[in-house]
Amino acid sequence: MTTTELKPRPRLPEWLRLKLPTSSAFTQTRSLLDELRLHTVCESAKCPNHWECWSKGTATFMIAGDRCTRACGFCAVSTAKPLALEVDEPARVAEATRRMKLKHVVITAVARDDLKDGGAEHFRQTIEKVRELNPGIVIEVLVPDFLDNDACIEIVLNANPHIYNHNLETVRRLTPEVRHRATYDRSLSVLKKAKAMRGDKVHTKSGIMLGLGEREEEVLQAMRDLRSSNCDILTLGQYLQPSLKHLPVMEFVTPEKFTEYKIRAEEMGFVHVASGPMVRSSYHADEFSLPVAG
Numbered sequence: 001m002t003t004t005e006l007k008p009r010p011r012l013p014e015w016l017r018l019k020l021p022t023s024s025a026f027t028q029t030r031s032l033l034d035e036l037r038l039h040t041v042c043e044s045a046k047c048p049n050h051w052e053c054w055s056k057g058t059a060t061f062m063i064a065g066d067r068c069t070r071a072c073g074f075c076a077v078s079t080a081k082p083l084a085l086e087v088d089e090p091a092r093v094a095e096a097t098r099r100m101k102l103k104h105v106v107i108t109a110v111a112r113d114d115l116k117d118g119g120a121e122h123f124r125q126t127i128e129k130v131r132e133l134n135p136g137i138v139i140e141v142l143v144p145d146f147l148d149n150d151a152c153i154e155i156v157l158n159a160n161p162h163i164y165n166h167n168l169e170t171v172r173r174l175t176p177e178v179r180h181r182a183t184y185d186r187s188l189s190v191l192k193k194a195k196a197m198r199g200d201k202v203h204t205k206s207g208i209m210l211g212l213g214e215r216e217e218e219v220l221q222a223m224r225d226l227r228s229s230n231c232d233i234l235t236l237g238q239y240l241q242p243s244l245k246h247l248p249v250m251e252f253v254t255p256e257k258f259t260e261y262k263i264r265a266e267e268m269g270f271v272h273v274a275s276g277p278m279v280r281s282s283y284h285a286d287e288f289s290l291p292v293a294g
């Protein structure tokens with residue numbers, strides 16, 4: 001899209017207008033992350049829940065740097081040549097988790113297509129360090145597709161995360177436009193493989209953004225495709241355009257429609273569904289209580 005084609009963003013409907021909380025916890029979270037030199041997807045992806053989550057003392061860590069090798073049309077994370085991995089980053093994430101007293105941690109990363117293992121080993125080390133310093137914690141990873149490489153998926157799973165989350169992001173028809181270097185079938189395959197490799201020892205999870213121009217039947221089909229790939233947990237949220245250079249919002253889906261989708265998803269057999277305008281992959285992630293031990 002050229003600058004001359006940039007259109008102003010539409011006014012947000014009432015249900016998306018946020019009241020910003022004032023809380024000293026927000027500043028404490030900010031200071032802690034700065035001190036430990038950590039990136040979060042909350043900031044890098046301009047998440048609209050940034051104020052709420054940080055004020056509650058939670059955040060989603062983004063490892064392997066803040067420069068992504070991909071340039072998806074919806075995502076605000078910068079695309080640039082990544083820097084070398086920082087070997088002490090896993091320990092710093094573990095320390096932040098400890099100081100924030102998290103009971104459920106969500107760890108994500110930029111896509112590192114420049115690395116032979118896509119950053120899988122770095123994920124493994126981070127999971128292990130976090131567990132070492134925070135016994136009993138629930139660990140959720142939100143991973144890139146690792147180009148559907150079995151060995152990479154297995155490296156991460158070998159560290160026994162409780163939840164293996166990989167987002168489908170959108171329906172099949174819109175995938176080429178929304179996620180340039182990813183494919184719909186590859187993402188389904190990643191989820192299917194994770195479940196096949198670990199069975200009930202891991203919960204698989206995925207998310208779809210709504211409001212990009214998808215039709216209802218396409219959303220339902222994407223949900224069915226996820227269930228056919230043995231995905232356990234689903235998140236549905238409203239896409240919001242992070243800047244005028246990103247894909248425009250085609251529709252603001254109503255809260256009632258989100259509720260309808262939640263009911264349909266539960267009927268399809270997802271064990272947990274979070275569906276609402278402000279839902280993101282990691283929003284209130286700890287509300288799903290795990291029957292998995294260890």
Ligand code: SF4
Pocket residue numbers: 041042043047048049050051053054058059060280281282283284
């Ligand atoms: S929803 Fe997730 S990414 Fe957004 S602010 Fe909360 S923890 Fe961060």
